[in-house]
Amino acid sequence: MLSLTIxxxxxxxxxxxxxxxxxxxxxxxxxxxxxVSMADGVDYIVMPTWKVFMIQFLNIAGTGPIFGAIMGAWYGPAAYLWIIFGCIFAGAVHDYFSGMLSVRHGGANLPELVGIYLGDGTRKVMLFFSVILLMMVGVVFVLSPALILGDFCLSKTAWIIIIFVYYVLATMLPIDKIIGKIYPVFAFALLFMAVALLACLFFKMPQLPEVWTDLSNYTSSHESEKLLGTIAYFKRNPLFPCLFLTIACGAISGFHGTQSPLMARCMKSEKSGRQVFYGSMITEGIVAITWASVSMYFFYYGGWRSVVDPNIVNTFLSQFDKPDGQTLVQFFSAPKVVEYVCVGWLDIFGGILAVFGVVAAPITSGDTAFRSARLIIAAALGLSQKSIRKRLYIAIPMFLVAILMLIWQIDDPNGFNTIWNWFGWSNQSLAVFTLWTITVYLVRKGKPYWVSLLPAVFMTTVCFTFLLVSEQAFGSWIPRHYGYAFGLASIIVSIVWFAVWFRKNRTASRH
Structure with a gap:
């Protein structure tokens, strides 16, 4: 509990x-x-700062700081360190500058900002990259709430249809008609969930690993608990770099850079930027810390026994010794952990409200993901979005593609995990582009550029190393020590590239 408190x-x-x-x-x-200067009644609308904060928080939260923290808890208390340092020195910096640069450039979306500072070629790459990522976000955030709600009423398919209909409406209508009205309610539910679970942690005082705990020697009296699958999990997904992709939204997330322009178009004053952008990221970090703590207790110290129905536990234990038996991390997926913990710890009313908050998070990120994709495509095509007819020109084909992506994964038992893993890599790669954009801006303005340079170099290495080390990418083809060697080389290359560019840029500025 001391590590959690710190x-x-x-x-x-x-x-x-x-x-x-x-x-x-x-x-x-x-x-x-x-x-104020570009008000159009659709996307550029002045809203109160507290409401802009709520919407920004829900936009960026999604299931990332929840599901990512649950899966990241398998790495033990290292998750604490990444959330703390990643959130303060990388994620919040990324979100603040991407949002404020959008404000300074007339509400420009992320690909436009990248084009201004990194060139038109990079802008085109970012345009494609951003739209694909946003589509993936929308699809992931359709399926995850449907998986949870399907256990309470209706079916998974019925909830997918309902959520998709809502996405269409929220994407098409002016931002203050749906998003501006219901987000404060959703925000309350999500914040209630985080506060309630934190209160439970400090009231129950469960056994939690501290940062200095050595979990490599973790043992248990029960044979099934000795073989939770962590060894196999780490072989496929080593802590570096996989932890830094698994826990993305709770530490740093490129997706946030696509969402910040939405609120940059609704802020009345630049001086509220720290509350809206930096503050939202810190709040998300608190949500991630909460779920990482709950999950470490759930997985490592048998917390699942106290909140899961005994029949379900027996089902898990009975198939453990089978050749095709599942490990704990597979049997209790992230959505299931959310459901069991919320209902088990907070009883029926509190559990329903907490689950509602967890469900609201992905839904309220999915709708703004599609909305952002619409605006990015419209900006690239030079198509005004004031007319609903022109909004439909983009929305119809966009949602058709999203439906095809959803069909591809809906019946795949591992579909959610697969798309989540690649979402994590795409997400952090997007953050890399954004951090380098911020660095170029700071250099040109003669400001302390190291605030974004250091996380830019680190995340560049993380994303590049993942491709060569993780078995989800090319890690099964390349010896791991070679992957790490190339990852180290990427640090040197990025630093040398920046040094050459910096010297050239400084020389040009003097002339």
């Missing part, structure tokens, strides 16, 4: 200290924001 305090202190420093680096002022 982690929470670190995130809060990080907001007030490092967040203030990051704001000072950018230097927001009183110039008119796009919501």
């Amino acid at each position: 982690a929470l305090l670190a995130l809060i202190v990080g907001y007030f200290l490092y967040g203030k420093f990051v704001e000072h680096v950018f230097q927001p002022d009183d110039r008119p924001t796009p919501a």
Whole structure:
């Protein structure tokens, strides 16, 4: 519990200290924001700061800080360190600058910002990359809430249809008609879930691994608990770099950069940027820390026995010794962990409200993912979105493609995990582009560019190494030590590339 307490305090202190420093680096002022100067009644609309914060938080939260933290808990207390340092020094920096650069450039979307600072060729790559990622987000965030709701009423398919219909409406209508009205309710449910589970953790005081705990010697009196599958899991997904992709939204996420322009078009003042962008990321980090702690107790210390129906436990144990038997991480998927913990710890009413918050998170990220994709495509085509007819030109083919992606994974028992893994890599790769964009901006403005350079180099290495090390990519073809060697080389290459560019840029600025 000491590591959890320190982690929470670190995130809060990080907001007030490092967040203030990051704001000072950018230097927001009183110039008119796009919501004021470009108001169109559809996407550019002034909204109260508290509502903009709520929407931003829900936009970026999704299931990332929940499901990602649950799966990341298999790496033990290292998850704490990544969430703390990643959130304060990488994720919140990424979100703040991507949002504020959008404000300064008339609400420009992420590919446009990348084009301004990294060139038109990179903009085109980002355009394709962003749309594909947003489509994946929308599809993932259709399936995950449907999996949870399907256990309460109706069927998984029925919920998929209902959620998809909602996505169409939220994507097409002005942002204040649906999103601006229902997000505060969803935000309350999600925040209630996080606060309630934190209260349970401090009230129950369950056994949790500390940062200094050595889980490699983890043992249990029950044979089935000695063989939870962690050895096989780590062989396929080594801590570096896989932890840094598994826990994405709770630490740093490129998806956030696609969402920040939505709220950049609704802010009345630049000076609310730290609350809206940096603050939302810190809040998401708190949600991730909460679920990482709950999950470490659930998996490592038998917490699943206290909240799961005994018949389900017996089903798991009975098939454990079979050749095709599942490990704990496979049997209790992330959506199931959410359902069992919320209902088991918070009883029926609290559990339903908590589950509602967890369900609301992906739904409210899925709708804005599709909305962002529509706006990015419209900007690339130069197509005004004030007319609903022109919105349909983009929305119809976009949703048809999304339906095909959904059909591809809906009946695949491992479909969610597969698309999540590649979503994680695509997500962090998008963050790499954004961090380098921010770095170029800071260099050109003569500001302390190291605030984004360090996380840019680190995340570049993480994404490149994953392709060569993880068995989900090319790790089964390449000896792992070669993969790590090339990963180390990517650090050197990126630093040398930046140094050459920096020297050239500085020389050009003097002339």
